[in-house]
Amino acid sequence: MTSTDERRALITGIGVVAPGGTGVKEFWDLLTAGRTATRGITCFDASSFRSRVAAECDFDGAAHGLTPQELRRMDRAAQLAVVSAREAVEDSGLPVAALDPYRIGVSIGSAVGATRSLDTEYSIVSDSGRNWLVDHRYGTPHLYDYFVPSSFAAEVAWATGAEGPAAVISTGCTSGLDAVGHARELIREGTADVVIAGATDAPISPITVACFDAIKATTARNDDAEHASRPFDRSRDGFVLGEGCAVFVVEEYQHARRRGAKVYAEIAGFATRSNAFHMTGLRPDGREMAEAIRVALDEATTDPTEVDYVNAHGSGTRQNDIHETAAFKHSLGPHAYRVPVSSIKSMIGHSLGAIGALEVAACALAIDRGVIPPTANLHEPDPLCDLDYVPLHAREQRTDVVLSVGSGFGGFQSAMVLASPTSAAA
Known part of the structure:
Protein backbone atom coordinates (compact mmCIF):
# COMPACT_ATOMS: atom_id res chain seq x y z
CA MET A 1 0.00 0.00 0.00
CA ARG A 259 -7.21 11.25 17.82
CA GLY A 260 -7.25 7.45 17.92
CA ALA A 261 -10.12 7.14 15.43
CA LYS A 262 -11.62 3.82 14.48
CA VAL A 263 -10.79 3.11 10.85
CA TYR A 264 -13.07 1.07 8.59
CA ALA A 265 -10.86 1.17 5.52
CA GLU A 266 -8.34 3.17 3.53
CA ILE A 267 -9.36 4.55 0.14
CA ALA A 268 -6.19 3.22 -1.43
CA GLY A 269 -6.87 3.76 -5.13
CA PHE A 270 -9.38 5.40 -7.45
CA ALA A 271 -9.75 5.98 -11.18
CA THR A 272 -12.45 6.93 -13.64
CA ARG A 273 -12.66 6.62 -17.41
CA SER A 274 -15.15 7.31 -20.21
CA ASN A 275 -15.89 4.99 -23.11
CA ALA A 276 -16.70 7.87 -25.54
CA PHE A 277 -18.99 5.39 -27.24
CA HIS A 278 -22.73 5.70 -26.54
CA MET A 279 -25.10 7.42 -24.11
CA THR A 280 -26.57 4.17 -22.79
CA GLY A 281 -24.68 1.42 -24.61
CA LEU A 282 -21.63 -0.52 -23.46
CA ARG A 283 -18.98 -2.34 -25.43
CA PRO A 284 -19.12 -6.03 -24.45
CA ASP A 285 -15.35 -6.29 -23.98
CA GLY A 286 -15.37 -3.99 -20.92
CA ARG A 287 -12.05 -2.38 -21.85
CA GLU A 288 -12.78 1.04 -20.35
CA MET A 289 -13.85 -0.38 -16.99
CA ALA A 290 -10.82 -2.67 -17.08
CA GLU A 291 -8.59 0.37 -17.59
CA ALA A 292 -10.16 2.17 -14.61
CA ILE A 293 -9.58 -0.95 -12.50
CA ARG A 294 -5.97 -1.22 -13.64
CA VAL A 295 -5.20 2.40 -12.74
CA ALA A 296 -6.97 2.16 -9.36
CA LEU A 297 -4.97 -0.96 -8.50
CA ASP A 298 -1.76 0.76 -9.59
CA GLU A 299 -2.54 3.75 -7.36
CA ALA A 300 -3.06 1.35 -4.47
CA THR A 301 0.18 -0.49 -5.38
CA THR A 302 -1.93 -3.63 -5.28
CA ASP A 303 -1.51 -6.72 -7.45
CA PRO A 304 -4.75 -8.09 -8.92
CA THR A 305 -4.19 -11.33 -7.01
CA GLU A 306 -4.46 -9.40 -3.73
CA VAL A 307 -8.11 -8.47 -4.32
CA ASP A 308 -10.26 -10.43 -1.87
CA TYR A 309 -13.72 -9.28 -3.03
CA VAL A 310 -15.22 -7.39 -5.95
CA ASN A 311 -18.35 -5.33 -5.38
CA ALA A 312 -19.87 -5.31 -8.86
CA HIS A 313 -22.01 -2.66 -10.50
CA GLY A 314 -24.36 -5.60 -11.15
CA SER A 315 -27.37 -3.62 -12.32
CA GLY A 316 -29.32 -6.57 -13.68
CA THR A 317 -29.24 -5.62 -17.35
CA ARG A 318 -27.77 -8.12 -19.78
CA GLN A 319 -25.34 -5.70 -21.41
CA ASN A 320 -23.97 -4.50 -18.07
CA ASP A 321 -23.49 -7.97 -16.62
CA ILE A 322 -21.60 -9.16 -19.70
CA HIS A 323 -19.61 -5.91 -19.93
CA GLU A 324 -18.27 -5.96 -16.39
CA THR A 325 -17.69 -9.71 -16.31
CA ALA A 326 -15.37 -9.15 -19.27
CA ALA A 327 -13.78 -6.16 -17.51
CA PHE A 328 -12.94 -8.28 -14.46
CA LYS A 329 -11.32 -10.91 -16.66
CA HIS A 330 -9.26 -8.30 -18.54
CA SER A 331 -8.08 -6.51 -15.40
CA LEU A 332 -7.69 -9.34 -12.89
CA GLY A 333 -6.60 -12.11 -15.23
CA PRO A 334 -7.00 -15.69 -13.96
CA HIS A 335 -7.71 -14.30 -10.46
CA ALA A 336 -11.13 -13.17 -11.74
CA TYR A 337 -12.26 -16.79 -11.57
CA ARG A 338 -11.15 -17.13 -7.93
CA VAL A 339 -12.29 -13.87 -6.33
CA PRO A 340 -15.86 -13.54 -4.97
CA VAL A 341 -18.02 -11.00 -6.84
CA SER A 342 -21.46 -9.79 -5.75
CA SER A 343 -24.09 -7.12 -6.39
CA ILE A 344 -26.04 -5.52 -3.55
CA LYS A 345 -28.41 -3.99 -6.13
CA SER A 346 -30.11 -7.39 -5.98
CA MET A 347 -31.35 -6.36 -2.52
CA ILE A 348 -31.59 -2.53 -2.48
CA GLY A 349 -32.12 -1.73 -6.15
CA HIS A 350 -30.30 0.86 -8.23
CA SER A 351 -30.44 4.32 -6.63
CA LEU A 352 -28.61 5.93 -9.57
CA GLY A 353 -25.96 8.35 -8.25
CA ALA A 354 -26.36 7.20 -4.65
CA ILE A 355 -25.68 3.53 -5.25
CA GLY A 356 -21.91 3.91 -5.60
CA ALA A 357 -21.71 5.38 -2.09
CA LEU A 358 -23.97 2.66 -0.69
CA GLU A 359 -21.68 0.10 -2.31
CA VAL A 360 -18.62 1.76 -0.76
CA ALA A 361 -20.39 1.45 2.60
CA ALA A 362 -20.96 -2.25 1.95
CA CYS A 363 -17.30 -2.68 1.01
CA ALA A 364 -16.01 -0.90 4.11
CA LEU A 365 -18.30 -3.00 6.30
CA ALA A 366 -17.22 -6.18 4.52
CA ILE A 367 -13.63 -5.35 5.47
CA ASP A 368 -14.62 -4.43 9.01
CA ARG A 369 -16.90 -7.43 9.66
CA GLY A 370 -15.26 -10.16 7.56
CA VAL A 371 -18.47 -10.94 5.66
CA ILE A 372 -19.16 -10.69 1.91
CA PRO A 373 -22.75 -9.75 0.98
CA PRO A 374 -24.46 -12.08 -1.49
CA THR A 375 -26.13 -11.59 -4.84
CA ALA A 376 -29.78 -12.28 -4.03
CA ASN A 377 -32.15 -13.89 -6.52
CA LEU A 378 -29.31 -15.57 -8.42
CA HIS A 379 -30.72 -19.03 -9.17
CA GLU A 380 -29.86 -19.53 -12.86
CA PRO A 381 -26.50 -17.94 -13.72
CA ASP A 382 -26.15 -16.60 -17.24
CA PRO A 383 -23.65 -18.87 -19.02
CA LEU A 384 -21.86 -15.72 -20.26
CA CYS A 385 -21.37 -14.65 -16.63
CA ASP A 386 -19.19 -17.44 -15.32
CA LEU A 387 -17.52 -15.99 -12.20
CA ASP A 388 -18.19 -16.58 -8.50
CA TYR A 389 -21.10 -14.20 -7.85
CA VAL A 390 -21.78 -15.35 -4.23
CA PRO A 391 -25.34 -16.47 -4.91
CA LEU A 392 -28.12 -16.13 -2.32
CA HIS A 393 -26.14 -16.34 0.92
CA ALA A 394 -23.50 -14.14 2.57
CA ARG A 395 -20.04 -15.61 2.95
CA GLU A 396 -17.78 -15.25 5.97
CA GLN A 397 -14.32 -14.43 4.72
CA ARG A 398 -11.47 -12.21 5.82
CA THR A 399 -11.34 -9.35 3.38
CA ASP A 400 -8.35 -7.00 3.30
CA VAL A 401 -8.63 -5.56 -0.21
CA VAL A 402 -11.92 -4.78 -1.95
CA LEU A 403 -12.50 -3.51 -5.47
CA SER A 404 -15.73 -1.60 -6.13
CA VAL A 405 -16.78 -0.55 -9.62
CA GLY A 406 -19.48 1.59 -11.19
CA SER A 407 -20.82 2.15 -14.69
CA GLY A 408 -23.00 5.07 -15.73
CA PHE A 409 -24.98 6.41 -18.64
CA GLY A 410 -22.79 8.61 -20.78
CA GLY A 411 -20.00 6.04 -20.70
CA PHE A 412 -18.60 6.69 -17.22
CA GLN A 413 -16.56 3.85 -15.69
CA SER A 414 -15.12 4.17 -12.16
CA ALA A 415 -13.16 1.88 -9.87
CA MET A 416 -12.12 2.20 -6.24
CA VAL A 417 -9.81 0.07 -4.10
CA LEU A 418 -10.43 -0.10 -0.35
CA ALA A 419 -7.90 -1.64 2.02
CA SER A 420 -8.13 -2.86 5.59
CA PRO A 421 -7.01 -0.74 8.59
CA THR A 422 -4.08 -3.13 9.01
CA SER A 423 -2.83 -2.06 5.58
CA ALA A 424 -3.55 1.58 6.42
CA ALA A 425 -1.34 1.35 9.48
CA ALA A 426 1.58 -0.07 7.51
Whole structure:
Protein backbone atom coordinates (compact mmCIF):
# COMPACT_ATOMS: atom_id res chain seq x y z
CA MET A 1 0.00 0.00 0.00
CA THR A 2 0.97 3.64 -0.08
CA SER A 3 3.87 4.86 2.07
CA THR A 4 3.30 6.57 5.40
CA ASP A 5 4.78 9.90 4.28
CA GLU A 6 1.90 10.46 1.87
CA ARG A 7 -1.40 12.03 2.84
CA ARG A 8 -3.73 9.06 2.90
CA ALA A 9 -7.53 9.00 3.04
CA LEU A 10 -9.30 6.82 5.60
CA ILE A 11 -12.99 6.14 6.21
CA THR A 12 -13.61 6.76 9.92
CA GLY A 13 -17.40 7.18 9.97
CA ILE A 14 -20.39 5.81 8.04
CA GLY A 15 -24.01 6.93 7.81
CA VAL A 16 -26.69 5.25 5.71
CA VAL A 17 -30.33 5.61 4.72
CA ALA A 18 -31.27 2.68 2.50
CA PRO A 19 -34.24 0.61 1.42
CA GLY A 20 -34.99 -1.79 4.23
CA GLY A 21 -33.85 0.47 7.06
CA THR A 22 -32.26 3.68 8.22
CA GLY A 23 -28.82 3.40 9.80
CA VAL A 24 -25.72 1.29 9.30
CA LYS A 25 -26.95 -1.61 11.44
CA GLU A 26 -30.22 -2.04 9.56
CA PHE A 27 -28.41 -1.72 6.22
CA TRP A 28 -25.82 -4.35 7.10
CA ASP A 29 -28.36 -6.73 8.65
CA LEU A 30 -30.42 -6.68 5.45
CA LEU A 31 -27.41 -7.27 3.19
CA THR A 32 -25.91 -10.10 5.20
CA ALA A 33 -29.30 -11.80 5.55
CA GLY A 34 -29.71 -11.69 1.78
CA ARG A 35 -33.11 -10.01 2.16
CA THR A 36 -34.59 -7.85 -0.58
CA ALA A 37 -36.21 -4.45 -0.07
CA THR A 38 -37.81 -4.25 -3.52
CA ARG A 39 -41.59 -3.87 -3.70
CA GLY A 40 -44.41 -2.26 -5.64
CA ILE A 41 -44.15 1.52 -5.88
CA THR A 42 -46.10 3.20 -3.08
CA CYS A 43 -45.02 6.87 -3.27
CA PHE A 44 -47.23 7.62 -6.29
CA ASP A 45 -49.80 5.86 -8.44
CA ALA A 46 -47.68 3.84 -10.85
CA SER A 47 -50.53 1.79 -12.33
CA SER A 48 -50.06 3.24 -15.82
CA PHE A 49 -46.33 2.49 -16.05
CA ARG A 50 -44.53 -0.46 -17.59
CA SER A 51 -42.28 -0.94 -14.53
CA ARG A 52 -44.12 -0.58 -11.24
CA VAL A 53 -41.53 -1.84 -8.75
CA ALA A 54 -38.86 0.02 -6.80
CA ALA A 55 -36.68 -0.12 -3.70
CA GLU A 56 -38.12 2.61 -1.48
CA CYS A 57 -36.79 3.88 1.83
CA ASP A 58 -39.22 3.90 4.75
CA PHE A 59 -37.89 7.26 5.82
CA ASP A 60 -39.42 9.82 8.15
CA GLY A 61 -37.19 12.86 8.38
CA ALA A 62 -38.98 14.20 11.47
CA ALA A 63 -38.32 10.94 13.30
CA HIS A 64 -34.62 11.45 12.60
CA GLY A 65 -34.42 14.97 13.97
CA LEU A 66 -35.19 17.17 10.96
CA THR A 67 -37.19 20.27 11.91
CA PRO A 68 -40.41 21.30 10.14
CA GLN A 69 -38.47 24.11 8.48
CA GLU A 70 -35.81 21.69 7.20
CA LEU A 71 -38.48 19.31 5.93
CA ARG A 72 -40.20 22.15 4.09
CA ARG A 73 -36.98 23.48 2.60
CA MET A 74 -35.16 20.32 1.57
CA ASP A 75 -35.84 17.88 -1.22
CA ARG A 76 -36.08 14.27 -0.06
CA ALA A 77 -32.59 13.52 -1.37
CA ALA A 78 -31.16 16.38 0.69
CA GLN A 79 -32.98 15.08 3.76
CA LEU A 80 -31.41 11.64 3.26
CA ALA A 81 -27.98 13.27 2.95
CA VAL A 82 -28.28 15.36 6.11
CA VAL A 83 -29.49 12.41 8.23
CA SER A 84 -26.73 10.18 6.85
CA ALA A 85 -24.07 12.86 7.41
CA ARG A 86 -25.11 13.31 11.02
CA GLU A 87 -24.88 9.56 11.61
CA ALA A 88 -21.45 9.42 9.94
CA VAL A 89 -20.06 12.26 12.08
CA GLU A 90 -21.47 10.69 15.25
CA ASP A 91 -20.11 7.28 14.26
CA SER A 92 -16.65 8.75 13.68
CA GLY A 93 -16.46 10.52 17.04
CA LEU A 94 -15.09 13.51 15.14
CA PRO A 95 -14.75 16.51 17.50
CA VAL A 96 -16.11 18.96 14.92
CA ALA A 97 -16.34 21.91 17.31
CA ALA A 98 -12.63 21.61 18.11
CA LEU A 99 -11.48 21.50 14.48
CA ASP A 100 -10.67 24.25 12.02
CA PRO A 101 -13.89 24.42 9.95
CA TYR A 102 -11.94 25.61 6.91
CA ARG A 103 -10.16 22.24 6.87
CA ILE A 104 -13.44 20.29 6.64
CA GLY A 105 -14.79 19.80 3.12
CA VAL A 106 -17.94 18.34 1.59
CA SER A 107 -18.25 16.16 -1.52
CA ILE A 108 -21.73 14.90 -2.35
CA GLY A 109 -22.70 12.92 -5.42
CA SER A 110 -26.11 12.91 -7.10
CA ALA A 111 -27.23 11.82 -10.54
CA VAL A 112 -30.63 13.51 -10.76
CA GLY A 113 -30.63 16.12 -7.98
CA ALA A 114 -33.99 17.23 -6.62
CA THR A 115 -36.01 15.38 -9.26
CA ARG A 116 -38.77 14.40 -6.87
CA SER A 117 -39.46 17.97 -5.74
CA LEU A 118 -39.15 19.33 -9.27
CA ASP A 119 -41.64 16.74 -10.49
CA THR A 120 -44.08 17.69 -7.72
CA GLU A 121 -43.66 21.42 -8.26
CA TYR A 122 -44.14 21.17 -12.02
CA SER A 123 -47.37 19.28 -11.43
CA ILE A 124 -48.57 22.06 -9.12
CA VAL A 125 -47.66 25.07 -11.26
CA SER A 126 -48.98 23.45 -14.45
CA ASP A 127 -52.19 22.08 -12.85
CA SER A 128 -51.01 18.50 -13.38
CA GLY A 129 -49.74 19.28 -16.87
CA ARG A 130 -52.96 20.84 -18.15
CA ASN A 131 -51.44 24.30 -18.59
CA TRP A 132 -48.62 24.87 -21.08
CA LEU A 133 -48.02 28.31 -19.56
CA VAL A 134 -47.39 27.53 -15.91
CA ASP A 135 -48.39 29.81 -13.03
CA HIS A 136 -45.24 30.54 -11.04
CA ARG A 137 -47.25 31.94 -8.14
CA TYR A 138 -48.04 28.40 -7.01
CA GLY A 139 -44.40 27.37 -6.85
CA THR A 140 -42.63 26.88 -3.54
CA PRO A 141 -40.26 29.67 -2.47
CA HIS A 142 -37.56 26.98 -2.25
CA LEU A 143 -37.84 26.07 -5.93
CA TYR A 144 -34.43 27.60 -6.71
CA ASP A 145 -32.77 25.15 -4.31
CA TYR A 146 -34.38 22.28 -6.20
CA PHE A 147 -33.01 23.57 -9.51
CA VAL A 148 -29.45 23.84 -8.15
CA PRO A 149 -28.05 20.46 -6.96
CA SER A 150 -25.24 22.29 -5.14
CA SER A 151 -27.85 22.92 -2.44
CA PHE A 152 -27.20 19.31 -1.32
CA ALA A 153 -23.59 20.14 -0.49
CA ALA A 154 -24.67 23.33 1.25
CA GLU A 155 -27.17 21.47 3.43
CA VAL A 156 -24.57 18.88 4.46
CA ALA A 157 -22.03 21.62 5.16
CA TRP A 158 -24.48 23.50 7.37
CA ALA A 159 -25.42 20.29 9.21
CA THR A 160 -21.79 19.36 9.93
CA GLY A 161 -20.10 22.74 10.38
CA ALA A 162 -17.91 22.29 7.31
CA GLU A 163 -16.56 25.54 5.85
CA GLY A 164 -13.92 24.13 3.49
CA PRO A 165 -14.35 23.21 -0.18
CA ALA A 166 -17.86 21.96 -1.00
CA ALA A 167 -19.10 20.45 -4.25
CA VAL A 168 -21.70 18.23 -5.82
CA ILE A 169 -20.33 15.60 -8.21
CA SER A 170 -22.82 14.54 -10.88
CA THR A 171 -21.57 11.83 -13.22
CA GLY A 172 -24.66 9.70 -13.55
CA CYS A 173 -24.56 6.33 -11.85
CA THR A 174 -20.87 6.66 -10.90
CA SER A 175 -21.56 9.84 -8.89
CA GLY A 176 -21.22 8.08 -5.54
CA LEU A 177 -17.86 6.51 -6.31
CA ASP A 178 -16.65 9.71 -7.91
CA ALA A 179 -17.70 11.90 -4.97
CA VAL A 180 -15.76 9.70 -2.55
CA GLY A 181 -12.86 9.65 -5.01
CA HIS A 182 -12.96 13.47 -5.08
CA ALA A 183 -12.81 13.50 -1.28
CA ARG A 184 -9.71 11.34 -1.43
CA GLU A 185 -8.07 13.82 -3.79
CA LEU A 186 -8.89 16.77 -1.50
CA ILE A 187 -7.18 14.90 1.33
CA ARG A 188 -4.16 13.88 -0.73
CA GLU A 189 -3.51 17.35 -2.14
CA GLY A 190 -3.74 18.94 1.30
CA THR A 191 -6.84 21.05 0.69
CA ALA A 192 -8.71 19.41 3.60
CA ASP A 193 -8.02 17.17 6.58
CA VAL A 194 -11.59 15.87 6.77
CA VAL A 195 -14.20 15.54 4.02
CA ILE A 196 -17.84 14.65 4.56
CA ALA A 197 -18.40 12.63 1.41
CA GLY A 198 -21.02 10.39 -0.13
CA ALA A 199 -24.00 10.47 -2.44
CA THR A 200 -27.76 10.74 -2.37
CA ASP A 201 -30.64 10.29 -4.80
CA ALA A 202 -34.43 10.03 -4.41
CA PRO A 203 -35.50 9.51 -8.03
CA ILE A 204 -38.66 7.43 -7.56
CA SER A 205 -41.03 9.82 -9.32
CA PRO A 206 -43.26 9.69 -12.40
CA ILE A 207 -40.75 11.45 -14.66
CA THR A 208 -37.86 9.12 -13.76
CA VAL A 209 -39.95 5.98 -14.05
CA ALA A 210 -41.28 7.18 -17.42
CA CYS A 211 -37.75 7.85 -18.71
CA PHE A 212 -36.54 4.35 -17.89
CA ASP A 213 -39.77 2.83 -19.18
CA ALA A 214 -39.11 4.50 -22.53
CA ILE A 215 -35.79 2.70 -23.01
CA LYS A 216 -36.94 -0.49 -21.25
CA ALA A 217 -34.00 -0.43 -18.85
CA THR A 218 -36.07 -1.33 -15.79
CA THR A 219 -37.73 -4.61 -14.95
CA ALA A 220 -41.31 -5.43 -15.91
CA ARG A 221 -41.50 -8.17 -13.27
CA ASN A 222 -44.34 -6.40 -11.46
CA ASP A 223 -45.96 -9.57 -10.16
CA ASP A 224 -42.86 -10.59 -8.19
CA ALA A 225 -41.30 -7.36 -6.91
CA GLU A 226 -39.39 -9.08 -4.12
CA HIS A 227 -37.36 -11.08 -6.64
CA ALA A 228 -37.33 -8.60 -9.51
CA SER A 229 -33.68 -7.54 -9.24
CA ARG A 230 -31.62 -10.43 -10.64
CA PRO A 231 -28.04 -9.44 -11.52
CA PHE A 232 -26.11 -12.07 -13.48
CA ASP A 233 -29.17 -14.34 -13.67
CA ARG A 234 -30.34 -15.82 -16.96
CA SER A 235 -33.90 -14.60 -16.30
CA ARG A 236 -33.07 -10.94 -15.52
CA ASP A 237 -35.01 -8.31 -17.45
CA GLY A 238 -33.72 -4.96 -16.21
CA PHE A 239 -32.86 -3.11 -13.03
CA VAL A 240 -35.08 -2.04 -10.14
CA LEU A 241 -35.07 1.71 -9.48
CA GLY A 242 -34.13 2.62 -5.92
CA GLU A 243 -33.36 5.52 -3.61
CA GLY A 244 -31.01 6.06 -0.69
CA CYS A 245 -27.86 7.66 0.62
CA ALA A 246 -24.53 6.86 2.20
CA VAL A 247 -22.16 9.46 3.67
CA PHE A 248 -18.67 8.98 5.12
CA VAL A 249 -16.19 10.83 7.23
CA VAL A 250 -13.08 10.67 5.07
CA GLU A 251 -10.07 11.65 7.16
CA GLU A 252 -6.37 12.17 6.60
CA TYR A 253 -4.26 9.37 8.08
CA GLN A 254 -2.23 11.36 10.61
CA HIS A 255 -5.28 13.40 11.61
CA ALA A 256 -7.21 10.21 12.38
CA ARG A 257 -4.23 8.58 14.08
CA ARG A 258 -3.68 11.50 16.46
CA ARG A 259 -7.21 11.25 17.82
CA GLY A 260 -7.25 7.45 17.92
CA ALA A 261 -10.12 7.14 15.43
CA LYS A 262 -11.62 3.82 14.48
CA VAL A 263 -10.79 3.11 10.85
CA TYR A 264 -13.07 1.07 8.59
CA ALA A 265 -10.86 1.17 5.52
CA GLU A 266 -8.34 3.17 3.53
CA ILE A 267 -9.36 4.55 0.14
CA ALA A 268 -6.19 3.22 -1.43
CA GLY A 269 -6.87 3.76 -5.13
CA PHE A 270 -9.38 5.40 -7.45
CA ALA A 271 -9.75 5.98 -11.18
CA THR A 272 -12.45 6.93 -13.64
CA ARG A 273 -12.66 6.62 -17.41
CA SER A 274 -15.15 7.31 -20.21
CA ASN A 275 -15.89 4.99 -23.11
CA ALA A 276 -16.70 7.87 -25.54
CA PHE A 277 -18.99 5.39 -27.24
CA HIS A 278 -22.73 5.70 -26.54
CA MET A 279 -25.10 7.42 -24.11
CA THR A 280 -26.57 4.17 -22.79
CA GLY A 281 -24.68 1.42 -24.61
CA LEU A 282 -21.63 -0.52 -23.46
CA ARG A 283 -18.98 -2.34 -25.43
CA PRO A 284 -19.12 -6.03 -24.45
CA ASP A 285 -15.35 -6.29 -23.98
CA GLY A 286 -15.37 -3.99 -20.92
CA ARG A 287 -12.05 -2.38 -21.85
CA GLU A 288 -12.78 1.04 -20.35
CA MET A 289 -13.85 -0.38 -16.99
CA ALA A 290 -10.82 -2.67 -17.08
CA GLU A 291 -8.59 0.37 -17.59
CA ALA A 292 -10.16 2.17 -14.61
CA ILE A 293 -9.58 -0.95 -12.50
CA ARG A 294 -5.97 -1.22 -13.64
CA VAL A 295 -5.20 2.40 -12.74
CA ALA A 296 -6.97 2.16 -9.36
CA LEU A 297 -4.97 -0.96 -8.50
CA ASP A 298 -1.76 0.76 -9.59
CA GLU A 299 -2.54 3.75 -7.36
CA ALA A 300 -3.06 1.35 -4.47
CA THR A 301 0.18 -0.49 -5.38
CA THR A 302 -1.93 -3.63 -5.28
CA ASP A 303 -1.51 -6.72 -7.45
CA PRO A 304 -4.75 -8.09 -8.92
CA THR A 305 -4.19 -11.33 -7.01
CA GLU A 306 -4.46 -9.40 -3.73
CA VAL A 307 -8.11 -8.47 -4.32
CA ASP A 308 -10.26 -10.43 -1.87
CA TYR A 309 -13.72 -9.28 -3.03
CA VAL A 310 -15.22 -7.39 -5.95
CA ASN A 311 -18.35 -5.33 -5.38
CA ALA A 312 -19.87 -5.31 -8.86
CA HIS A 313 -22.01 -2.66 -10.50
CA GLY A 314 -24.36 -5.60 -11.15
CA SER A 315 -27.37 -3.62 -12.32
CA GLY A 316 -29.32 -6.57 -13.68
CA THR A 317 -29.24 -5.62 -17.35
CA ARG A 318 -27.77 -8.12 -19.78
CA GLN A 319 -25.34 -5.70 -21.41
CA ASN A 320 -23.97 -4.50 -18.07
CA ASP A 321 -23.49 -7.97 -16.62
CA ILE A 322 -21.60 -9.16 -19.70
CA HIS A 323 -19.61 -5.91 -19.93
CA GLU A 324 -18.27 -5.96 -16.39
CA THR A 325 -17.69 -9.71 -16.31
CA ALA A 326 -15.37 -9.15 -19.27
CA ALA A 327 -13.78 -6.16 -17.51
CA PHE A 328 -12.94 -8.28 -14.46
CA LYS A 329 -11.32 -10.91 -16.66
CA HIS A 330 -9.26 -8.30 -18.54
CA SER A 331 -8.08 -6.51 -15.40
CA LEU A 332 -7.69 -9.34 -12.89
CA GLY A 333 -6.60 -12.11 -15.23
CA PRO A 334 -7.00 -15.69 -13.96
CA HIS A 335 -7.71 -14.30 -10.46
CA ALA A 336 -11.13 -13.17 -11.74
CA TYR A 337 -12.26 -16.79 -11.57
CA ARG A 338 -11.15 -17.13 -7.93
CA VAL A 339 -12.29 -13.87 -6.33
CA PRO A 340 -15.86 -13.54 -4.97
CA VAL A 341 -18.02 -11.00 -6.84
CA SER A 342 -21.46 -9.79 -5.75
CA SER A 343 -24.09 -7.12 -6.39
CA ILE A 344 -26.04 -5.52 -3.55
CA LYS A 345 -28.41 -3.99 -6.13
CA SER A 346 -30.11 -7.39 -5.98
CA MET A 347 -31.35 -6.36 -2.52
CA ILE A 348 -31.59 -2.53 -2.48
CA GLY A 349 -32.12 -1.73 -6.15
CA HIS A 350 -30.30 0.86 -8.23
CA SER A 351 -30.44 4.32 -6.63
CA LEU A 352 -28.61 5.93 -9.57
CA GLY A 353 -25.96 8.35 -8.25
CA ALA A 354 -26.36 7.20 -4.65
CA ILE A 355 -25.68 3.53 -5.25
CA GLY A 356 -21.91 3.91 -5.60
CA ALA A 357 -21.71 5.38 -2.09
CA LEU A 358 -23.97 2.66 -0.69
CA GLU A 359 -21.68 0.10 -2.31
CA VAL A 360 -18.62 1.76 -0.76
CA ALA A 361 -20.39 1.45 2.60
CA ALA A 362 -20.96 -2.25 1.95
CA CYS A 363 -17.30 -2.68 1.01
CA ALA A 364 -16.01 -0.90 4.11
CA LEU A 365 -18.30 -3.00 6.30
CA ALA A 366 -17.22 -6.18 4.52
CA ILE A 367 -13.63 -5.35 5.47
CA ASP A 368 -14.62 -4.43 9.01
CA ARG A 369 -16.90 -7.43 9.66
CA GLY A 370 -15.26 -10.16 7.56
CA VAL A 371 -18.47 -10.94 5.66
CA ILE A 372 -19.16 -10.69 1.91
CA PRO A 373 -22.75 -9.75 0.98
CA PRO A 374 -24.46 -12.08 -1.49
CA THR A 375 -26.13 -11.59 -4.84
CA ALA A 376 -29.78 -12.28 -4.03
CA ASN A 377 -32.15 -13.89 -6.52
CA LEU A 378 -29.31 -15.57 -8.42
CA HIS A 379 -30.72 -19.03 -9.17
CA GLU A 380 -29.86 -19.53 -12.86
CA PRO A 381 -26.50 -17.94 -13.72
CA ASP A 382 -26.15 -16.60 -17.24
CA PRO A 383 -23.65 -18.87 -19.02
CA LEU A 384 -21.86 -15.72 -20.26
CA CYS A 385 -21.37 -14.65 -16.63
CA ASP A 386 -19.19 -17.44 -15.32
CA LEU A 387 -17.52 -15.99 -12.20
CA ASP A 388 -18.19 -16.58 -8.50
CA TYR A 389 -21.10 -14.20 -7.85
CA VAL A 390 -21.78 -15.35 -4.23
CA PRO A 391 -25.34 -16.47 -4.91
CA LEU A 392 -28.12 -16.13 -2.32
CA HIS A 393 -26.14 -16.34 0.92
CA ALA A 394 -23.50 -14.14 2.57
CA ARG A 395 -20.04 -15.61 2.95
CA GLU A 396 -17.78 -15.25 5.97
CA GLN A 397 -14.32 -14.43 4.72
CA ARG A 398 -11.47 -12.21 5.82
CA THR A 399 -11.34 -9.35 3.38
CA ASP A 400 -8.35 -7.00 3.30
CA VAL A 401 -8.63 -5.56 -0.21
CA VAL A 402 -11.92 -4.78 -1.95
CA LEU A 403 -12.50 -3.51 -5.47
CA SER A 404 -15.73 -1.60 -6.13
CA VAL A 405 -16.78 -0.55 -9.62
CA GLY A 406 -19.48 1.59 -11.19
CA SER A 407 -20.82 2.15 -14.69
CA GLY A 408 -23.00 5.07 -15.73
CA PHE A 409 -24.98 6.41 -18.64
CA GLY A 410 -22.79 8.61 -20.78
CA GLY A 411 -20.00 6.04 -20.70
CA PHE A 412 -18.60 6.69 -17.22
CA GLN A 413 -16.56 3.85 -15.69
CA SER A 414 -15.12 4.17 -12.16
CA ALA A 415 -13.16 1.88 -9.87
CA MET A 416 -12.12 2.20 -6.24
CA VAL A 417 -9.81 0.07 -4.10
CA LEU A 418 -10.43 -0.10 -0.35
CA ALA A 419 -7.90 -1.64 2.02
CA SER A 420 -8.13 -2.86 5.59
CA PRO A 421 -7.01 -0.74 8.59
CA THR A 422 -4.08 -3.13 9.01
CA SER A 423 -2.83 -2.06 5.58
CA ALA A 424 -3.55 1.58 6.42
CA ALA A 425 -1.34 1.35 9.48
CA ALA A 426 1.58 -0.07 7.51
